[in-house]
Amino acid sequence: MSISKTITDFATLAIQAGGWMELDRIYLQNRLLAMIGEETMAPAAPSKVRATSQELLAELVHQAQKNGVVEKNPEQLAIFEAQLMDFLTPPPSVVNAFFAKHYDKSPEEATNYFYELNQRNNYIHSQAAEARQFYTTLTEYGELEIVIQPAVKKTSQQESQQEYPKCELCMENEGYAGRENYPARTNQRIIRMNLDGESWGFHYAPAACYDEQAIISAEKHQPLTFNQATFRRLMRIVEVLPHYFVGAETDLLLSGGENTTHEHYQAGRKEFPLAKAEIVDYFEFADYPLMNAGIVKWPLPVIRLQSPNQEDLVLTGTEILNKWRGYSDAEIQMEAVAPDGTLRHTLMAIARRKELLFELDLVLCDNSPKHRSFEQASFTAKKQLGLMEVMGATVVAAALEETPNWQAAVGQQFLQALTQAAPFEPSASGQAAFKRFIASL
Structure with missing residues (x-):
């Protein structure tokens, strides 16, 4: 040619x-x-x-x-x-107008348009995404996923060394040319979302680790927080994008290199192993008769809430968060506050739609020295567990495929890392302690 x-x-x-x-x-x-x-x-x-x-x-x-x-x-x-x-790539105003036009037909059609645009304009590294390989390893908690990810230079999502843009999640990245040690964003477009009167931006991750991996970030450059407004936003997002899950990382330094200086959530079109895990022990909230609540069979302590009423989930999630932040248990030497006054307890939360029900998974996290290492073993990346790992998937280097029995070894070490991070051990005494917390709600 x-x-x-x-x-x-x-x-x-x-x-x-x-x-x-x-x-x-x-x-x-x-x-x-x-x-x-x-x-x-x-x-x-x-x-x-x-x-x-x-x-x-x-x-x-x-x-x-x-x-x-x-x-x-x-x-x-x-x-x-x-x-x-x-x-x-059309200008941001045109992309947002096209998204709205497609959304009038269906939310799925709108995200299909936006995702395909990001593939065609190479903002999403499509060739790397197509080269991803997925494996599963069977454990007592079901299948955990192992993702072989081709070598792609991923953005760090850290604070910028210059004043503009302040970080890689800021709106000011849209159309930014890039510079040394800062990625090009000339072809980035962001869909504006109104969440309870606040402006947020929906965009895709350039180096995606799973299907339609997306980020929803606040227009304001503000620190990540976890409170009632978090739950309300999560419910609103899965109402607007019912075919996506959305998750909130913790507001404590539990997740390694993730950006805690700019408030954001992760989303995507992916059913992770945690979503497939079943409730093994149901309990009730007397004030919310329409709600299903229970403990999920998972290496980490997970409470699952289901209801057709979003506000019930918002209020219950807030109640559990507040209780967990101040919860101590002398029998297992668990202290909610460190000697220096630092809070140790927080949550990760994952919201999704299940037909007419809204579903909210609350993952209890403990930042004490016993649990905060979150480090995966030598086969996997030396990083602390983030939302993706908590949901049951880990990314490893392609070179591992040449190692004998690598798949089983990675699976077991990944499971060990999840179990080590759990505030309540999988032993009988640990699970009894978990149920004491449930009884305190």
Whole structure:
């Protein structure tokens, strides 16, 4: 394919994406021509595009490198590629309008549109996602998942060393060109969401570890908190996106490199092993007769609440959170507050829809030295367990596949890490202590 044909096809895809019109074709082609260091273009009539956007991108980048207009170092290439793919991405106002138009038909159609846009414009690393491999290992708690993830440079979601943007979850990233040690976001788009009068942004994770991995972050750069408003937002999000789960990390430093300086939630179109785990011991809340409540069979202590009434879950979740924050048990040497006054207890929460029911899983977390290591063993990444791991899935390097019996070994070490992080041990005495907490509610 000639470079003129590549430019013509790329301009066609840009027009089809909805951000440009046919009247803009010459302008688009000339912009692309200049970006890759070309000066003339042979006539090439528009026709059906048979190559993918990624294939056309690769040809444009190759030509730009031949012409010496872009360096070959990964950071400069990423910035250049994002600038090219920005042509295939309508402006934020247009993307939000298209999302709303699709949402009028169904929430699923809206996220399908937005996800496919992020794949076509290469904001989501589609090739890496397609190369992911999933394995399962059977345990007494059901199947745990092991994800073999290709090597992709993942963003750290840490505080920026400069004032702008403050971190990688800020709205100011939308369209940001990137710089050394800070990712390009030229082709990022964010769907605005109104959650109880507050502005939040829905966007996808570039280096996804599971299907349609998404982030919902506050417009304001504010620290992660866990309170009644958290539960209300989670319920609102699964009402708006009923085919997605949404989860909240803890507000204590339990989850390693996750960003606790910018309030956000994780979401996606994925049924994790925790969602499949069953309730093994039911109990009741007298004030909420429509609610099912029980202990889930899981390595970590999980309370599951189900109700057709969202507000019941919000109020009950808040009650459990407040009780757990101050809960101590002398029989197992559990203290809610450290000697220096630091709080040790908090939750992770995962919300989902089950037909007419709203469902909320509350994972009890303890930040005492006995539990806070959360470190997975040598086969898995040296990191503390985050929401994905708590729900029963862990990411490992592809090189492990060459290790004999690696799958069983990783599964057992992952299970051990989950069990070690549990505030209540799986022993009879530990489970009796868990039930003492339930009885205190």
